Each structure stands twice: as C-alpha cells, then as structure tokens.
Amino acid sequence: MNCRIFRENILEYQDAKPEDPLVREMKQHLEVCPDCSGFLLQWQWVSRLAKGLPRVEAPGDFEIRLRKRLREEQAEVRSGWFSFIPVTWRYAMVGAMSLCICFSALYLYQPGGGGGSIDRTASQAKAIPVEPGQPQGERPDSAVEDPGAYPAALPVSTRTAGYGGPRNPGEWPPDIEVHGEGGEYVEYLLKGTGQDEIVVRMPKTIRVRPPGENDPSYFRYISH
Amino acid sequence: MQDSDNELVQRYLAGEEDAFYSLVSKYKNPITNFITRIIGNYDQAVDLTQETFLRVYKSLGSYRSDYQFSTWIYRIASNLAIDELRWRKRRGLFGRQNASREEPEKETAPEEQLADTRRSADEVLADMQYRKLIQEAIQTLPPAYRTVFVLNAVEEMDYEKIGQVLGCSLGTVKSRLHRAKSLLQKKLAPYWKKI
Numbered sequence: 001m002n003c004r005i006f007r008e009n010i011l012e013y014q015d016a017k018p019e020d021p022l023v024r025e026m027k028q029h030l031e032v033c034p035d036c037s038g039f040l041l042q043w044q045w046v047s048r049l050a051k052g053l054p055r056v057e058a059p060g061d062f063e064i065r066l067r068k069r070l071r072e073e074q075a076e077v078r079s080g081w082f083s084f085i086p087v088t089w090r091y092a093m094v095g096a097m098s099l100c101i102c103f104s105a106l107y108l109y110q111p112g113g114g115g116g117s118i119d120r121t122a123s124q125a126k127a128i129p130v131e132p133g134q135p136q137g138e139r140p141d142s143a144v145e146d147p148g149a150y151p152a153a154l155p156v157s158t159r160t161a162g163y164g165g166p167r168n169p170g171e172w173p174p175d176i177e178v179h180g181e182g183g184e185y186v187e188y189l190l191k192g193t194g195q196d197e198i199v200v201r202m203p204k205t206i207r208v209r210p211p212g213e214n215d216p217s218y219f220r221y222i223s224h
Numbered sequence: 225m226q227d228s229d230n231e232l233v234q235r236y237l238a239g240e241e242d243a244f245y246s247l248v249s250k251y252k253n254p255i256t257n258f259i260t261r262i263i264g265n266y267d268q269a270v271d272l273t274q275e276t277f278l279r280v281y282k283s284l285g286s287y288r289s290d291y292q293f294s295t296w297i298y299r300i301a302s303n304l305a306i307d308e309l310r311w312r313k314r315r316g317l318f319g320r321q322n323a324s325r326e327e328p329e330k331e332t333a334p335e336e337q338l339a340d341t342r343r344s345a346d347e348v349l350a351d352m353q354y355r356k357l358i359q360e361a362i363q364t365l366p367p368a369y370r371t372v373f374v375l376n377a378v379e380e381m382d383y384e385k386i387g388q389v390l391g392c393s394l395g396t397v398k399s400r401l402h403r404a405k406s407l408l409q410k411k412l413a414p415y416w417k418k419i
Contacts, residue, residue: 011402039409042416046408049358050377052351056260058252059270063245066274070281 001029006036010043229293233284244284247293248277254379255301261374262305264363272308276301291388298379298389302371309367354415361411369404376401 006013006029009022016023030037059065229250235243255276260269279300287296362370371390375381381389383397390397 008402011398011405042409042413043405045416046358046405046412047377049354049412050362050373050408051380053261053355053359053378055253056257056266056269058256058273062252062256062270062274063248066248066277067245069274069278073278 001025003029003033003036006030006033007039010040013040014044014047230289233287233289233293236284244281247280251294251297252277255297258298258374258379259301259305261359261362261378262302262367262370263308264359268308269305272301272304275304279304292385295385295388298375298381299391302375302389306367306371357412357415358408361408364411365404365407369400369407372397372400373404373408 006026009026012020013023013026018024030040229247232243232247236247252273256269256273259272259276260266263269263272276297280297287293362373365373372386375386375389376383383394383401386397387394392400
C-alpha cells in the first residue's frame, strides 16, 4: 500500500467493512504515514461540514402557492381555443381543414389557373411527327381533351403573336403565312381569357413572312 | 416508505386529490433543501421545487411503481436544477450568485447555538464561517460533481440510489464523488490548517 493507492481508495475506506482486506491494509498504512492520516482527517472534515449544513425548508405558504398555480394551469388549459369542442371533434376539424387547404392549393396550381394567360412551356411541348399530306401550320378548332398533356407556359415571344402587340391567346395571326419546314409538329395548348382552350399545332420550325412589311419583330417567332 | 408513496400515488390516480398534497408535504422540504444546495439560491430553489411538483402532478399518470417515488422526484428536481445551472452558464450568471447571501433564514440563530454551554462563542462563529465556506465551495464544483456530492453528503443517499436518480453507473457515481471531495478538500485546505 502506498499513498496514491490509499487516496484513490479513500471512499472504500469509509464505506467498506473493517474486515475487508483492503481496509486492513489501509489501516496499516495509516499507522506509518502521517501525511495520509492528515489527508483522511481533512477528508472526513469536509464530509462533516457538508453534513452539518442546516436543512433548508420550503416556505410556509408553499402548498397554498402550489395549489394556486395548479388551479391557474388547469384554468389555462380549459380556456384554450375550441376548448368547448370535444377532443375527437377537434381532430376531425383539423383533418377537414387540412383537406380544404390541400384542395385549394391544388385548384390554384392546376394548369390554366391563371385565366387568360398562355401557361405552357415550349420545352414541354408535345412533338408529333408530320403526317404526309397534312397541311402544315393548321389551326385546329377543337378543344383539347387532355390539357395536362401540354406544356405549362409558352415562351414569352409566342404570347405576342401578330401585329401591334398581344392578341387573344389561341388566335392565329390571320395575315401571316406559316410554312412548315418539315420534321415534327409541336402542339400548344392556348388558353383564352375565358374558360376556352384551344390547341395550336405548328411545325417546330416555321418561317413567317409579314405581308407588305418588314417588321423584324416577326422573326422572333420563327423558332421555338 | 416506498409502499406508502406508491399508495399515495395510487390514491391520487383513483381521484383522491389530497393524496397528491400528502406527497407534497412529505417531499417539499427535502426537495427545497436539495435544490438550494445545488443552485445556491433559496428563492429560485423554491420556484424550482414548485416546478418539480407541477411536473410530478402532470406526469403522475405515467409514473411506474417499479421505481421508488423518491428516486423519481429527485430525478425531476436534479434535472431542473442542472437546467438552471446550464441556463446561468449560458447567460454568464455564475459569478452573480452568492450562496451565503442567498442562504435562507432557516438556520439556527447564533444565540440559540450559544445557549449550548458546551460550546464557546468562537466555536459557534467558526461553525457559521465554515458553513458559509462549504456552501460557497460546493457552488464552485462542476454541476455533475456537485449533484453527486449534495445527494451523498447532504441528502445522505447511498451510491446505488444516486445512480438511479442521475441515470449513471455505480462506478461513475463513486468517481464523481471522489473528484468532488478532492476538489472541496483542496479549496478548503487553507482553512483546515487553522483548526
């Protein structure tokens, strides 16, 4: 037994039974080591000081204050919003409100929700191979069966087709000749200011010749 | 003791509100004492004791009787006390606390102590001084050591129960206690020589 081992095991010395071999060794060490004897006395003194600290008590009105606080907390819980509605109903209401929000969001973001704007992208255009004998640049009149199959917004340039600025979406400029260059067609769904929708089928590459004028703005529409 | 605590809990759960207040009156002083010794501020300790009982009240339904109720309530109290110490550390309030200044007025008055004719006035004053010293020294311990030391030396809990309260092993409890006492011994060493 040396001083280091003694000090490391000092807790055991206090707690272990006297017949414990370790305790016996420690006692033998104490007889020959005044330093460790002093250390032990000091150690016990610290414990005695801590044990001698006076007991602190709760204030006399502790229970009254606690009762008051519990009542306040319970009242707070009871007076919460919708507290008069049974809990199961509250869950049902929350579920219904969530569904309403989801459906509203879906309605607002569904294709064509903006009304009057052409909201398909050319990059999502549906490419259809040119059928032999089919007139190119044809403007179909029928409404589209499946609007979801079409791009969400046309490029800005296609919104202003025709003379003098924007025309009604879907309205093909009557005074422009369109000639297909072969290859593929592109179908655009154009949405009117009302609920009407129209499909415009045009070649991927077209040439526009404005009659009698040489307006360079037409050439913005040549390719998509 | 465990049975009676569990019995009180069962009675409360069966709808007997007064059973809860029996638990309150049984534990309010030990918990106040424990928290005061940990955080060194009586008023805050009373608030935290109240918070402890609020939590007990709210979660008595989930209390499992295979644990001692006393272990459970001390665990709640020690968590609250440690949270308070962490909050102070974050706010830099460690230095502001003065344990002796915050000591409650529940200590034995010096005149009462002097009534004990076996002790001289010097001894009584020395005792009071040492109490102040030990309380201040406890406040300087790291929270983990402080909690173990207070539970053992002040609340006189055995190592096993301390381990249950703090959720740590017996070895950890012993090592923390050893470290805490060593630190206290070093801090109080200058005063030891004067005895």
